[in-house]
Amino acid sequence: MATVLQQVQGVLWMWVVLAAGVALLAGVLRSPRFKGWWGERKVQQWLARDLNPLHYHCVHNVTLRLADGKTTQIDHVVVSPYGLFVLETKHMQGWIFGSEKQKKWTQSIYRHRTAFQNPLHQNWLHIMALQQVLQVPLQHLHSVVVFTGHSHFKTEMPACVTQGRDCVAFIQSHTEVVWTEQEVAQWRQALSQKRLQATRATHRAHVENVRARHAAPRPKVPSGKTAGAAVSAPVPVAAPIALRSTEPELCTEPVLRTEPFAPLVPQPAPLHAADCPQCGSNLVHRSLPDAEGASRYFWRCARFPHCRFMRAELPEVV
Template identity: 45%
Template structure:
């Protein structure tokens, strides 16, 4: 019996050391932490390589919308335009196109479907265009991937890997705003944005979760046309719609989401 107690006594300090290490490693792998790291990388990149007198960098801007809130990773304001940046911290091979509803991430045998980030950034751009009264020549949607990801399909010029962000921004060298416009835009954004806080972030997350819940339960017609409500529990679907939804302005823009629900239901019901 004594040898048993000796072993336990020897293992206790080892377990006490390993437990916090495991917790830290688990935390480092969370989507939240990866997202924060990706946004921090873009923020530092912009601060170091862009002239602070010409380019004004705003981070983590939450704006009110008609149906809740929308959260923008970065907004860069300059005389050359307003750059609305959506950041993705991902690794592996990335497949996608401008008009595809979903893009694909592949890491060896692992495959993940995620929402087209160009579509995701659409709502951000449209919200700012409305608030700031800008036209298409004065605002640019930018999607930047950080991490060890590689594009395996041709991407539009505004979808770039991290180091290419500065090159893309500096490629826009035609003045489209006066200095007075730049200052007015900065003032408007500061006036409209919600105060950065845990409460603001929590409210935005709750709003997104509410939309996710509404999307997960849909009415589909089966056979004779009898409508049945189903709850989708497919992990990939849940992962796809955890991010901020795009095209929430009208039913026409959202109709493709019903097509996806119907397809997934048919796949599950009729293998």
């Protein structure tokens, strides 16, 4: 009898350990860090498999230090006679809503919606960093956003926003030779010298740098301001350029745009800011895209999710 009981206990312990291992593995596979690594790994394989190594030279996980001491990390850089291609990878599922000039895009999985930074704006900062560090002419820098995973675009996307291996076709669509082989070798050497060493210590330092920037205290809003004014701090608008709009060209050649850009999504002015009727906290202005991708604005309690009061934006009284 004791032997049978010991065998049953051994089987139970084996199932407990197996279940714990499966749960741990599932947690790792669902973590943002693993998803990001997996997406970058897939893009790296596509570039190595489909691009001719005699003409295209791929560099991955490039960390650069800027003049102000901050760091930026680029997923992939492709150096070629046709220019420098800067790739930003997004490994996501579900439906993707967004446009070139929206500040935030939306991921929708059934009824769950999550806002994330417009990857075109994120990659534009990478391009500006490369231009600052390497002094590469902006007209020879090309932005490429690659979505991996089982995601589907539900709004029209610019040509430089690609799905899966389409990123290779977009790179190969640039056929105008702008650099000689000697110049390509010089840009490769300059990138190798300027990038920080690709180690775990470099990655951890970059993550801490990003956290420090996001943890920096925001400027206090003076009393008497409306709730909508507390959403974002004022941003200085750059002087207009006679040749083009003040907004950057995120997918086309940005040669005529060299100064920092202003916010790309004009937000409507607050109409009826007030205190939350449930808890008395401030109301903040928010928006979500509808099924057609148009922004729908509403007011939400600043203590969300502790207070779930929401109110649709009221029409302006004439």
